[in-house]
Amino acid sequence: MLEIKNLHAEVDGKAILKGIDLNINKGEVHAIMGPNGSGKSTLANVLAGRDDYEVTEGGILFDGKDISELEPEERAGEGIFLAFQYPVEIPGVTNTTFLKEALNAQRRYRGEEELDGMEFVKMIRGKTKELGIKDDMLKRAVNVGFSGGEKKRNDILQMAVLNPKLAVLDETDSGLDIDALKVVAEGVNKLRAENNAILVITHYQRLLNYIVPDQVHVLSNGKIRRSGGKELALELEEKGYADYSGEAA
Amino acid sequence: MAATQETVEQVQSLEMDKYKYGFVTEIESEKAPKGLSEDTVRFISAKKNEPEWLLEWRLKAYRLWLTMPEPKWGKLEIPEIDYQDSYYYSSPKSMEDRPQSLDEVDPELLRTYEKLGIPIKEQEVLAGVAVDYVFDSVSVATTFREQLKEVGVIFCPISEAIQEYPELVKKYLGSVVPAGDNKHACLNSAVFTDGSFVYIPKGVRCPMELSTYFRINELNTGQFERTLIVADEGSYVSYLEGCTAPQRDENQLHAAVVELVTMDDAEIKYSTVQNWYPGDEDGKGGIYNFVTKRGICKGKNSKISWTQVETGSAITWKYPSCILQGDNSVGEFYSVAITNGRQQADTGTKMIHLGKNTTSRIISKGISAGKSQNTYRGLVRVAAKAEGARNFTQCDSLLVGETCGAHTVPYIESKNRSARLEHEATTSKISEDQLFYCRQRGISEEDAVGLVVNGFCREVLQELPMEFAVEAQQLVKISLEGSVG
Numbered sequence A: 001m002l003e004i005k006n007l008h009a010e011v012d013g014k015a016i017l018k019g020i021d022l023n024i025n026k027g028e029v030h031a032i033m034g035p036n037g038s039g040k041s042t043l044a045n046v047l048a049g050r051d052d053y054e055v056t057e058g059g060i061l062f063d064g065k066d067i068s069e070l071e072p073e074e075r076a077g078e079g080i081f082l083a084f085q086y087p088v089e090i091p092g093v094t095n096t097t098f099l100k101e102a103l104n105a106q107r108r109y110r111g112e113e114e115l116d117g118m119e120f121v122k123m124i125r126g127k128t129k130e131l132g133i134k135d136d137m138l139k140r141a142v143n144v145g146f147s148g149g150e151k152k153r154n155d156i157l158q159m160a161v162l163n164p165k166l167a168v169l170d171e172t173d174s175g176l177d178i179d180a181l182k183v184v185a186e187g188v189n190k191l192r193a194e195n196n197a198i199l200v201i202t203h204y205q206r207l208l209n210y211i212v213p214d215q216v217h218v219l220s221n222g223k224i225r226r227s228g229g230k231e232l233a234l235e236l237e238e239k240g241y242a243d244y245s246g247e248a249a
Numbered sequence B: 001m002a003a004t005q006e007t008v009e010q011v012q013s014l015e016m017d018k019y020k021y022g023f024v025t026e027i028e029s030e031k032a033p034k035g036l037s038e039d040t041v042r043f044i045s046a047k048k049n050e051p052e053w054l055l056e057w058r059l060k061a062y063r064l065w066l067t068m069p070e071p072k073w074g075k076l077e078i079p080e081i082d083y084q085d086s087y088y089y090s091s092p093k094s095m096e097d098r099p100q101s102l103d104e105v106d107p108e109l110l111r112t113y114e115k116l117g118i119p120i121k122e123q124e125v126l127a128g129v130a131v132d133y134v135f136d137s138v139s140v141a142t143t144f145r146e147q148l149k150e151v152g153v154i155f156c157p158i159s160e161a162i163q164e165y166p167e168l169v170k171k172y173l174g175s176v177v178p179a180g181d182n183k184h185a186c187l188n189s190a191v192f193t194d195g196s197f198v199y200i201p202k203g204v205r206c207p208m209e210l211s212t213y214f215r216i217n218e219l220n221t222g223q224f225e226r227t228l229i230v231a232d233e234g235s236y237v238s239y240l241e242g243c244t245a246p247q248r249d250e251n252q253l254h255a256a257v258v259e260l261v262t263m264d265d266a267e268i269k270y271s272t273v274q275n276w277y278p279g280d281e282d283g284k285g286g287i288y289n290f291v292t293k294r295g296i297c298k299g300k301n302s303k304i305s306w307t308q309v310e311t312g313s314a315i316t317w318k319y320p321s322c323i324l325q326g327d328n329s330v331g332e333f334y335s336v337a338i339t340n341g342r343q344q345a346d347t348g349t350k351m352i353h354l355g356k357n358t359t360s361r362i363i364s365k366g367i368s369a370g371k372s373q374n375t376y377r378g379l380v381r382v383a384a385k386a387e388g389a390r391n392f393t394q395c396d397s398l399l400v401g402e403t404c405g406a407h408t409v410p411y412i413e414s415k416n417r418s419a420r421l422e423h424e425a426t427t428s429k430i431s432e433d434q435l436f437y438c439r440q441r442g443i444s445e446e447d448a449v450g451l452v453v454n455g456f457c458r459e460v461l462q463e464l465p466m467e468f469a470v471e472a473q474q475l476v477k478i479s480l481e482g483s484v485g
């Protein structure tokens, strides 16, 4: 589903990703761990097509299609979803309005029929119920006045509504209490299916108890230094990244 | 005629046609001779078959106008206006003998309004909204008049009110905005042609929204409309004005005056969706919108609420104001002003607290994009006797891009120590993070800007009557097209 080959990327002329290779198949969950500043969020942003991130070498195939020239909204339409490390506030725009705009924009992109108000409300009520999110959250402006944990939960709600093929979760677990963590994990596990893939970026192996990954990768200084099964996460938690940080690219 | 044809072709050849009201109606018109003089004033007055007192009133205004300087205090670059290069009266020929019913209205005019999305009909689209249609210098139709009359509400062109209700007009015309208020209002007093007159009798809650739709069509023609709304004791009315004009290379002047009067316990809610042609990207053409709007809360417990969504015009100079004379009266001003391209807007309000325990509330949202300049200018004045006056002002500016300007100029004058005045102001930029967040969810950049800006304006937009809120949201979005990317 996702094939990243020798990906190099820079921000403001500074090289940050220095040759990433990563394959994620349908139905798989991968986790990326790594020290602060190693390039995890950069990778997520590059996947999502953020403007200031320039791919200088290598490429990304999604579902066999080269997406490197696509706009962020087109990639979203293709089925790439990014849960942000720092979700953004949009004053005056209710969650309902936002989600409806987003969902229908994606449906238009894919040549699908747009949902009308009634259908949408029915669908979204189902999702909030599943995730144990209160309906009054839908009437509030996107992330405005939300606590850190609520913002993350809101991103998971968006994910559930948009039902992406590939979800990239950038530290969605940080700052969450144990109940919220379970909600997030539940949301992810619900999405987890034969046709979907998930990439989890995290610092804590705790999340991986709930979302059990097929593979764990260590990203350090812009490159994947090691890959392994879920036990790698435990090892990292114990030993830290000292073994990986020394290697300059 | 030839010149008009040329314009039509030019307009049609424009690829970018985001101003969808920019077409011209080919219609024969009757005009006053070009230019401005006492004769022009007499011509207009004669056309309207006005009583002597009104002609005198106009002539007095005209003579005063000659002596008045252009107002200079706005943060606006206004090219010198050649007042002799314009027509001050233009009426479709077919309006010469006033059509008595909608069936008699020129089909070309009917088509025009159909195209503008506000068909002249008493059913379907705008059921529940009575509309006065003003085309250049005349009102071409007013719907639902009979139904309104049944409850005593007068809603008619002001030119007709002068004939039918001369005492009412004489009593209130110029009582809120005197001719000498400022040069633009003075010009209007001399040459005003049409506009709407509304009277709501005691204790009547007007059963439908009233609305006037202004259309400038003729080349080199100014529009000088005059609106007067009087709400008698305990009455209520909600009124909305809309406006559009063809896309032309020449600037056109629109100098309107609106006067509102509320008696004890009465309320007027006045909304504007202003979408005059703004000129092209390089600042060529567009309407000069120099408007004086003022209301007086004469009676106790009365209320005047202005809501405006200003998206059009090359230059906007406009300060809808409230004189809070009655004790416990309330004035409100909710404003969204969007400028893009080379547009300039200097707009805001004046809240003059005279009575005791008077309250005012100002919410202003300015959005600037392109190379535009957008200024909020507001005055809150509390007179010595206005015990217990309160004001809350919030001015938020949003910048889209790097080449535009936003300015906030609040004036506060308080002569009473018990006054409580609060002022909050913010300036922010539409953030890359917000746009990326939206785009990551599938929303295009242009739609994302529309969404974020609509969110920014929400407090104001939700003040609009339901029937127009959706349209206004669309307008907000459209007027920012091309501002990013």
Ligand SMILES: Nc1ncnc2c1ncn2[C@@H]1O[C@H](COP(=O)(O)OP(=O)(O)OP(=O)(O)O)[C@@H](O)[C@H]1O
Pocket (backbone or CB within 6 Å): A011, A012, A014, A016, A034, A035, A036, A037, A038, A039, A040, A041, A042, A043, A052, A085
């Ligand atoms: N816009 C930018 N301009 C300059 N440097 C940047 C920019 N964005 C990211 N960087 C740098 O790129 C490097 C990688 O940042 P990134 O956010 O990808 O790290 P991360 O692995 O997600 O870290 P964390 O675990 O703290 O979230 C950092 O050194 C960061 O300072």
Ligand SMILES: [Mg+2]
Pocket (backbone or CB within 6 Å): A040, A041, A042, A085, A170, A171
């Ligand atoms: Mg990060």
